[in-house]
Amino acid sequence: MSGLGTTSGPVLACGEVHTCLLPTSDAVDERAAEQLLRLRTDEPVRLSRHPSRYAVSPGLLTGVDCWMPSVTGTRSRAVGTVTARAAIVEGRVLQSSAYFSAPACGPDRRQSWGHYLVRPGCLIPVGRLPVRSVAEGFLAGPRQNELDIGPIAESLTARISRHRILDLSPPLTTADTSLRWTATPAAGGKETSVLFTKADDGLRTVELRLPHATTPAAAAGLCEDLALHDWLLTTVAYKLDGLQAGYEDSRLLKVLCSLVDHLLHLWMPLSRVDRTLHTAWEELDENSGYSRQWNALAQRIRDQLVLRAVRSRSELLTSD
């Protein structure tokens, strides 16, 4: 696939990432992750063990022919396929990601379907694509009869979550998140930029300007990484919200232990992000303070556990 802003390449890439805890009591091993992500028999699940265990399904395509989202009301139609893939991180977190890229213009009428299938993951506009309006409309959310790729990612999550090897009793109650993103090529000589917006309803939007020739798959990879770490931080911060000092509650202890058992080791930004996009994450991290907050939360969990251990030990001694 050619990169953003290259000749005849796409001028826009858009996607949505759904992140959730894999609905099962224990993290699954590599074999089980492979079984869950085996969406097709003829293409292997890609497995990576370093720097963390990661499994990703083959891409699935969904054909669409509809109006593109738009903020200005300019109607533009596009035809092609949306790529969707699912990934399991450390056997514990399930991510489904759907994305597409689009060139600035296309033929004035729809071509034979085979024409679109040899350009997987590409939506080709019928005529010109009002890039800015589509990008803004996509982040604002689709209106009726406009392209909506969220359900494509969601259906993948649902399909995997129904697999019989999952016992559907996760150790923690967590909220799922959706991250919707757009990427356009950065103007000549300009730096990469990331604009991350977090809404209360679990929806995050990310507006990216990326280096020339960045592939849509690499942009999707960056956003999956952002979504994973945002989900981790949100989940852990929520669990620690209102934690009462000195409050002895076995239920709370259980939550702290679950966080250590299942989530604390998952923080590893940029594990699989294209090297050229590292600055995008670093910029965002600098502004949001995500890593600093994560370190503080992780330290707090460990401190709390130590404190509780010391207290219960001293209680034991005094009762003797």
Added chain:
Amino acid sequence: MSGTESAFRETSAEPRTEALPYSHLSLELGHLYMEDFVEGPSRLRRHFAAVRPWADAARAGLGTLNSDKRPRISTCFLIDDYFSRLSTPAELIPPLLEAAAEAGLTIDYLARESGCAGPVSGGTEPLAGSSGRRDRVELAECVLRRLVESPPPDSTGFRPPVSRTGWLTNGRRSPFQRISPALNSTGAVWQPPSETGARGHSVFMDVELWSGPEEERSWSCAFLAALWQLVRLGLLRDNGHAVLTPTPWEDKEFPADWDALAPVLRLDPRAAPFTAYVTSSVLPARFLPVEHAVRVILDQVHVEAEALGQVAERCAAEGFNVPAGVVDRISYVFPVGL
């Protein structure tokens, strides 16, 4: 000033796609039903005599495409042992080869239709969401899962998947009506089906891909024929490995059981590669509806990008113009008298 270069790779994270040898053209010398074979050698002789001039024409046509090199052409013949088995290979194949030879034609590769449906090696894991009752993965099933349906206008991505219905169309079906015609005296309007991208008027087609329950699916002739085209085009892989690679067969004798034969036999050791950039099939005109269905199916198969890329690269290196779309790589002749 140069930095340290380092690279870290995991093969399980970056699987390979096996490369295949390619001819320029795969020429199919006919397709017959078992009933045709029963009619005897004269039927076969008539068949190949009618095919011969068209086979020559296909060769000649290729010469103009590729001027500086001798074109590589392989011939093949598909025997239908999937829908009926009236005869044995020992009885059927030798007269077939003789009749072809009498017309001055050589069958380089002989394939069995059940090989197109049959199990492929590997892939024994049950699929996500499937019942996992069967551990045998059929090639036809792999291709079924590569179908990406052509969306009629105003499709935002919601449709019942073809894997559930078993029917594939080239457009939009008539809306389903619950009211019986007897009750429908108000004249509730019937809506016609439509072909996507039709020029003026529709030629709507709805193709049945299989019949029967999931455990014992019977794949349709059209679906297996589409698969046969993909195999000849060298565009199918199973977890990166080639499928239905030809097995050499130089014996004059053939066994009494079809299953004792490999799915694709190479009868001529000097034959050009079985898989080719483009295909041409000389078929009786009664196969026209089936082949229309084949085109409808092929237009909706998502071929692995790596396999497509390998063909594109070779063609570019040879200066051979291969159409980008898969369905544009196949051609037919339906002569009178077959």
